[in-house]
Amino acid sequence: MRAARCPSTATSAPASDEHTRKPMSDLNARVNETRGILERIARDFSPAVFASSLAAEDMVLTDLILKAGLPITIFSLETGRLHKETLAMFDKVKAHYGYDIVVMRPKQELVDEYVAKNGLNAFYDSVEMRKGCCYVRKVEPLGRALAGNKAWITGQRRAQSTTRLELPVQEDDAAHGMAKFNPLADWSEDDVWTYIRDNNVPYNDLHDRGYPSIGCEPCTRAIQPGEDVRAGRWWWENADSKECGLHLVDGKLIRIKSVAPA
Numbered sequence: 001m002r003a004a005r006c007p008s009t010a011t012s013a014p015a016s017d018e019h020t021r022k023p024m025s026d027l028n029a030r031v032n033e034t035r036g037i038l039e040r041i042a043r044d045f046s047p048a049v050f051a052s053s054l055a056a057e058d059m060v061l062t063d064l065i066l067k068a069g070l071p072i073t074i075f076s077l078e079t080g081r082l083h084k085e086t087l088a089m090f091d092k093v094k095a096h097y098g099y100d101i102v103v104m105r106p107k108q109e110l111v112d113e114y115v116a117k118n119g120l121n122a123f124y125d126s127v128e129m130r131k132g133c134c135y136v137r138k139v140e141p142l143g144r145a146l147a148g149n150k151a152w153i154t155g156q157r158r159a160q161s162t163t164r165l166e167l168p169v170q171e172d173d174a175a176h177g178m179a180k181f182n183p184l185a186d187w188s189e190d191d192v193w194t195y196i197r198d199n200n201v202p203y204n205d206l207h208d209r210g211y212p213s214i215g216c217e218p219c220t221r222a223i224q225p226g227e228d229v230r231a232g233r234w235w236w237e238n239a240d241s242k243e244c245g246l247h248l249v250d251g252k253l254i255r256i257k258s259v260a261p262a
């Protein structure tokens, strides 16, 4: 089991023994800055949506958005291949905040066509097959979820992987014709878990079982201590190809032009 980052395990070992925590004033400043970004999005980019994968980072943003009552719609892509623990997050959010996350599902005819042609688990065969599955189950539904909005928000952080090292807080997402915000871009994993613990934010049980990054069940495994936090995602692929296409343009990883500082 990897070194615990999550609240439940942190209670059995003091956080200060587990990892070096930043002074609370640093995190408070970061939270206030993030809150300000979300308020600006709600004010200047309405209508705006937040694409939540129901992972830890997304729960931080969910907590900030819902507690502030910001008019930002939260949706999630229900691919049809999620863990039961991830599916349980819809009810957890409803119970904790009284909020129904908008569920976006793939078009059944596209799923049927992909499976009939390639097989249910063809994504293990090649990067192209995997991206084809991600397109049907994630990218196409994302396009429908984003349509008609001025901005969308993600819980991505720079420290999550080599493909996100230059992630800006605000981008011009030309592919979708709107602004894209990554308000947690400069948050650390410790920041995320400190916020979750201190604010009693509900989170996916898989985080307690060695899953720092959670995607579809057949494409995500637990990681070992010392492994990269994204090592459990599409673990059979090269690290440079590990994006699902939600943040790609024409199939290429593109760090779209940053248009403004945080």
Ligand code: SF4
Pocket: 079, 081, 123, 130, 131, 133, 134, 135, 137, 138, 215, 216, 217, 218, 219, 244
């Ligand atoms: S993560 Fe795996 S199962 Fe989910 S859409 Fe992508 S290839 Fe398909």
